Amino acid sequence: MRALAWHGKHDVRVDTVDDPEILNPRDAIIKVTSTAICGSDLHLYDGYIPTMQAGDILGHEFMGEVVETGPRSTLKKGQRVVVPFTIACGGCYHCGKHQYSACDNANPADNQDIAQTLYGQPMSGLFGYSHMTGGYAGGQAEYVRVPFSDVGPIVIPDGIDDDKVLFLSDILPTGWQAAEFAQIEPGDTVAVWGCGPVGLFCVQSAFLMGAERVIAIDHFPRRLELAAKFGAETLNFEESKTYEALMEMTGGIGPDACIDAVGLEAHGLFVDNVWDQIKVSTFTGTDRTHSIRQAIIACRKGGRVSMPAVYGGFVDKFPLGAFMEKGLTLKTGQTHVQHYLPGLLAAIMEGKIDTTFLISHRMPLSEAPEGYKIFHDHQNDVTKVVLKPGLDRVAA
Amino acid sequence: MADLRDDAPITTSKRSDRIVEASENLLERKGDTLVGRSVTINRPRAELYAYWRDFTNLASFMDNVERVDSIDDITSHWVVKAPGGKTVEWDAAITEERPDELIAWASTEGADVPNSGRIDFRDAGDRGTVVTATILYDPPAGFIGKVIAKVFQREPAIQARRDLRRFKQLMETGEIATAARTRKQFEEETA
Numbered sequence: 001m002r003a004l005a006w007h008g009k010h011d012v013r014v015d016t017v018d019d020p021e022i023l024n025p026r027d028a029i030i031k032v033t034s035t036a037i038c039g040s041d042l043h044l045y046d047g048y049i050p051t052m053q054a055g056d057i058l059g060h061e062f063m064g065e066v067v068e069t070g071p072r073s074t075l076k077k078g079q080r081v082v083v084p085f086t087i088a089c090g091g092c093y094h095c096g097k098h099q100y101s102a103c104d105n106a107n108p109a110d111n112q113d114i115a116q117t118l119y120g121q122p123m124s125g126l127f128g129y130s131h132m133t134g135g136y137a138g139g140q141a142e143y144v145r146v147p148f149s150d151v152g153p154i155v156i157p158d159g160i161d162d163d164k165v166l167f168l169s170d171i172l173p174t175g176w177q178a179a180e181f182a183q184i185e186p187g188d189t190v191a192v193w194g195c196g197p198v199g200l201f202c203v204q205s206a207f208l209m210g211a212e213r214v215i216a217i218d219h220f221p222r223r224l225e226l227a228a229k230f231g232a233e234t235l236n237f238e239e240s241k242t243y244e245a246l247m248e249m250t251g252g253i254g255p256d257a258c259i260d261a262v263g264l265e266a267h268g269l270f271v272d273n274v275w276d277q278i279k280v281s282t283f284t285g286t287d288r289t290h291s292i293r294q295a296i297i298a299c300r301k302g303g304r305v306s307m308p309a310v311y312g313g314f315v316d317k318f319p320l321g322a323f324m325e326k327g328l329t330l331k332t333g334q335t336h337v338q339h340y341l342p343g344l345l346a347a348i349m350e351g352k353i354d355t356t357f358l359i360s361h362r363m364p365l366s367e368a369p370e371g372y373k374i375f376h377d378h379q380n381d382v383t384k385v386v387l388k389p390g391l392d393r394v395a396a
Numbered sequence: 397m398a399d400l401r402d403d404a405p406i407t408t409s410k411r412s413d414r415i416v417e418a419s420e421n422l423l424e425r426k427g428d429t430l431v432g433r434s435v436t437i438n439r440p441r442a443e444l445y446a447y448w449r450d451f452t453n454l455a456s457f458m459d460n461v462e463r464v465d466s467i468d469d470i471t472s473h474w475v476v477k478a479p480g481g482k483t484v485e486w487d488a489a490i491t492e493e494r495p496d497e498l499i500a501w502a503s504t505e506g507a508d509v510p511n512s513g514r515i516d517f518r519d520a521g522d523r524g525t526v527v528t529a530t531i532l533y534d535p536p537a538g539f540i541g542k543v544i545a546k547v548f549q550r551e552p553a554i555q556a557r558r559d560l561r562r563f564k565q566l567m568e569t570g571e572i573a574t575a576a577r578t579r580k581q582f583e584e585e586t587a
Contacts, residue, residue, distance in 0.1 A: 018578045024571040057577075072570065091568040093438050093523050108573045109561035113554065125573065135575040145577055148569070 002392065003057045003141030004368040009047035010376075012058065012369050020137065020145035025072035028149035030083060034162040035062035035139045037368075037375050037385045038170060039196045040310050044130070045372050049312060051114060051131040060085035060127040061169040062139025063162060066149075074150040081153035083146055084337035085170040087125035087136065090151035100124065101334035106148060107134045118313075123334065139169075140368055142389045154341040157349075164348055166386065167197070167355045173340040175201025175261070178308035179209055181331035182257035189213040191246055191255035191298065192232070193291040195223035197358055197384055198308050199261035203232045204353060206259075215249060217242060220380040226357065246298045254300035260307045262291035296323050296330075307332035358384040364391035407432025407530065431531045431553045435560040438524035439567045441517045445496045447567065448515060457562035457572060459586075460555060471504075484508040510534040527563070529556055 005015045020029055038061050043049050063082040066075045075081065087107075088100035095103050103124035107115070112122035114132045125147075128138015137144065146153060156165050175198045184190060190206045192199050195218040206214050207230065216227035217235045224234040235245050246255060295305050296319050305328055323330070347353045360383045363371050371385040407430060437444055447453055451464045451472040462483055465473040470490040478484050486507035492500040492514075502512035513531035520526045565572050576582035 018580070020577045021579050023574055023576055023579065023582050026569070026571060089565075089569040089573075091438060091570075092564075093436065096438065105561075105565045105569050105573055108575050109558045109565065111575065112561060113558070125575070134573075137575070137577045147573065 001142040002365055004059060004365065006044060006052055006056045006058055007054050010045060012045065012372050014366055014368055020143050022068055022070045023145065024147060025070045026148050026150055027070040028066055028073045028075045028146045029068035030064040030081065030144045030146050031067045032062050032064040032139055032142060032144060032389050034166045035059050035387045036166060037371055042376055043310060045376060049130050053131060057137040057141050058128040059138035059140030060129055061166065061171065062144065063166050063169060072150065075153060080156045082156060082165055082168045083139065084152045084341065085127055086334060086337050087127065087134065087147055088151055088338055089148050098336055098339040100336040100338045111135055140365065140387060152338060154345060163356045163359055165345065168341055168344055170335065170337065171197040172201050172344055172355055173337045174198050174308050174335040176205045176340055176344060177335050178202050178259050178261065178306045179205035181306040182259055183304050184209040184211050184257055186210040187212045188256040189215065189250050190257045190259065191215045191217060192259045192261055193217045193295055194262035195227045196261065200226055200358065202259050202261055203227050203230045207231055208352065215246065215255065222380045223383065242294055243298050254298055254303065256300055257304045257306065258295035258299045260292045260295045260309045262309050293317065293319055296328060299326065299328055301326045303328055305330045359386050361385045363387055365389040366392050405432060431556045433556045433560055434526055434528040435564050436520055436523050436526050437564045437567050441519055441525045442496045444525050444527060444567060445517050449499060457566050458559045527560065529560060531556060
């Protein structure tokens, strides 16, 4: 089959590799019909995530058709499914508590050592996201082996277009969980840093959860425009001073909840960002963290900070004093995708949530390297790239 | 000198001399290097005990163990992978057992790797069962010692940790997780 493989920083290629096979009883093989490039894939593309190996197949946002099942899979051939990016077993204590991204078992035993050493406990496996999260081949491919297929994938009723449901795999539940973690109360003002796909879904989710105002912060006009369409007030940090603007927009109180949907590649022209870049390249610090610092400083006293943004290593200049003195609550984590799937699929089918607005580019899988390049280089215009392996099949 | 004793398990002690105390829990002490590791498994105690008590099952989740043959109800024969496709072998006998609670064993005379240990199964309420492995082993000196160290990937603690994770996976999910994509990759990983 054809698959998009990582070969190094800014070097991804469509390789021909062996087709996946059923290896465990609960496996299924999915023939991919749509797969998106995630903002967090750009962290891999930029070489920020350790434990990548040349030849690793990327992609953790995908859906497709079931073509083969193991004896203990509950899926049936021909079903259309969306596959959560978090792989979870369904049988451990954490899965029992619906903390799927903390699954004890989905990450292979030998791989768990890496995260155990770095984080204290290993987390669940993820598709296409380095060997620390299991080393599973990802979904930017024609076919994918999906372990624990009786727990993860959600079956999509006929007649619903891929574009409407593909983002159930990651970014929609991620945005929803982030808003839920912000514990929004009626009348709240919520500030969202980063109007990428997750940030935009945070905006939609925050309003659905009863926020009175949402302030969307970014510097790409196109993305701010999309946030405004959902009713957000916009703050362009190249035009206005973020902290000062947030204080004035909230009558000097600060936002009740702050959501950092930017993460370790915070872009912007800040002195500490440049310093962070130097440290990243010299291995003295892994993560660039401007947005989370700003969120903590701007947040109102006793407020909530939610951090869907991806961080991997250590940070310094974390405003721990402000965090403590103001009595903030911080909640974060990889998304417990399986927990949110039924409710969010229903919301899509009822027309309460629209996800299709996000897709700016549709390309065949063979053009995936170009997809990465334009997503990386033109973040204003390229809001989401969806790869369609079927377009290659039509051409061939 | 102040008494620094605490309630933490002896296997986590920073002091090497406490290994003597650890071995007091074993009826028969074989070996002088201690490994201890606990894992919580979301299954009933009796089920876990029964699977472990049939020693022929152990090769299904112990990476370095090629097979364990049952000689009689208390004695088993172990065949363990060594570098270069070779194996090392020994016999082990159960020294104590309490159904659903404890299995203790020791290698018999002449073992390539003298070893002894115990597996404890304790109820953990709605979290299932805490399984604790305490293993003493004696890496022999000289050339053979080096070979044996490689058998255990130089670090038996790591191996025990991984084996217990695989046991947990098997008991909680019915299979052992693998990230392999093809059967060929899978066979290379488990070889």
